[in-house]
Structures are given as C-alpha cells and as structure tokens.
Amino acid sequence: MNEVILHLDKGHPIDIHCDGEPTRPVSAFLLLANVPADPPGAVLLTFGNLSFIGNLLMTFYQRSVNEHPEMAWVIEQVARGIVAFSDNARKDWPTDANAGNA
Numbered sequence: 001m002n003e004v005i006l007h008l009d010k011g012h013p014i015d016i017h018c019d020g021e022p023t024r025p026v027s028a029f030l031l032l033a034n035v036p037a038d039p040p041g042a043v044l045l046t047f048g049n050l051s052f053i054g055n056l057l058m059t060f061y062q063r064s065v066n067e068h069p070e071m072a073w074v075i076e077q078v079a080r081g082i083v084a085f086s087d088n089a090r091k092d093w094p095t096d097a098n099a100g101n102a
Contacts, residue, residue, distance in 0.1 A: 006047075013047045028052035 005017045006029060013026040028048020035041040046053055064072040 008047065011047065028056055030056055 002019050006026065007014045007017075013029055015023045016026045016029070017023045029046070030048075030053055031043065031045040033043040033045075035043060048056070061072060061075045064075060
C-alpha cells in the first residue's frame with residue numbers, strides 16, 4: 001500500500017480509498033503515528049464518536065488474537081497499564097460517601 005485517502009465532510013469521516021481498491025464507507029478512524037524527532041513524539045488523530053472508536057479498538061484486538069498474537073499481547077499489556085494508571089489516578093477523586101452530610 002502506497003497511499004490511503006480519507007474523505008471527511010465537516011470533520012466527519014465519509015470514506016476511505018487505498019491504492020487500486022474500491023472506495024469504502026467509513027464511520028470512524030484512528031491514526032497513531034510515531035514521530036522520530038528530537039524529542040520524539042506522536043500524532044493521534046481520531047474521527048468518529050467514542051462508541052465507534054471503542055469498537056474499532058476492540059475489533060483490532062479481536063483480529064489480532066487470531067492473526068497476530070504478538071500484537072494482541074502488546075495491546076493487552078497497554079490495556080493493563082491503562083487500568084493500573086486509572087485506578088491510581090482515581091484514588092484521589094472525590095467520592096459520594098459524604099453526599100448529603102453537609
């Protein structure tokens with residue numbers, strides 16, 4: 001694949017076209033790009049609602065389990081890291097334990 005073209009309409013994805021393949025409709029897309037610079041960085045570009053992006057990530061994982069187990073393992077490690085990070089971050093959040101006791 002040499003080129004991918006995504007068509008948007010007012011910030012909403014419409015379709016995708018890859019080298020010599022028919023155009024296909026798109027409801028969401030997620031682009032992750034590594035930027036080898038000094039300092040290194042990344043580009044994250046998403047279009048679509050949260051549910052569509054979540055489904056996209058889940059489908060990517062499910063396909064990886066059968067087609068690329070190594071990729072599935074990496075995704076699992078990232079997911080575990082996200083859960084650990086969020087559990088730690090939420091420990092300082094307010095709770096509803098004292099609601100109504102003002």
